[in-house]
């Protein structure tokens with residue numbers, strides 16, 4: 001379902017359909033939304049965002065990062081930003097890149113350690129990030145200072161770092177949401 005939604009997002013972004021196709025598509029989507037409505041569940045029971053085995057945990061908003069290696073110290077994977085993530089002139093939208101970093105670094109920060117949340121994410125956009133290219137995603141755990149965990153990440157196109165990031169993740173105190 002999520003894969004199909006991702007495909008739809010990409011196709012819709014790249015499409016310039018005639019008015020009758022726009023109307024037909026809108027009607028089909030409204031029908032699908034109505035069919036799912038009776039199955040609305042509380043957050044804890046939803047599938048989306050809870051499937052760590054799926055790219056982006058099954059969250060269609062998150063870029064589909066495929067994880068290849070994952071332990072307490074590092075994550076290695078790849079991602080291809082579809083046309084859905086286009087900012088302009090072939091470059092990925094600047095807001096989509098922190099989404100990928102937060103997903104991967106947040107997951108790493110929370111692996112084998114008590115729950116932590118992102119306090120900041122500093123992203124350096126070194127080059128444009130091309131839509132449609134398979135990029136390497138790297139993240140590593142740098143250090144821990146009390147409740148603070150500092151992580152680093154990079155997005156690499158071939159041999160070129162297109163973006164890198166530093167993230168601060170803070171361990172939650174009991175009762176913190």
Ligand SMILES: CCCCCCCCCCCCCC(=O)SCCNC(=O)CCNC(=O)[C@H](O)C(C)(C)COP(=O)(O)OP(=O)(O)OC[C@H]1O[C@@H](n2cnc3c(N)ncnc32)[C@H](O)[C@@H]1OP(=O)(O)O
Pocket residue numbers: 052102103104106107110111112116117118119120146147148168170171172173176
């Ligand atoms: C098996 C595992 C599976 C895992 C799957 C999960 C996948 C999940 C993947 C997705 C995961 C995505 C995850 C998400 O996206 S989480 C969603 C996005 N993040 C949030 O919503 C967080 C909102 N913020 C907060 O809740 C609080 O501000 C937190 C909890 C972060 C800290 O507030 P708290 O009141 O608790 O702590 P404190 O203020 O005493 O600060 C403590 C220390 O930290 C330092 N500090 C704080 N902020 C900053 C800052 N901005 N720059 C520099 N430093 C900062 C501060 O100076 C102090 O340092 P020191 O003075 O002690 O030296």
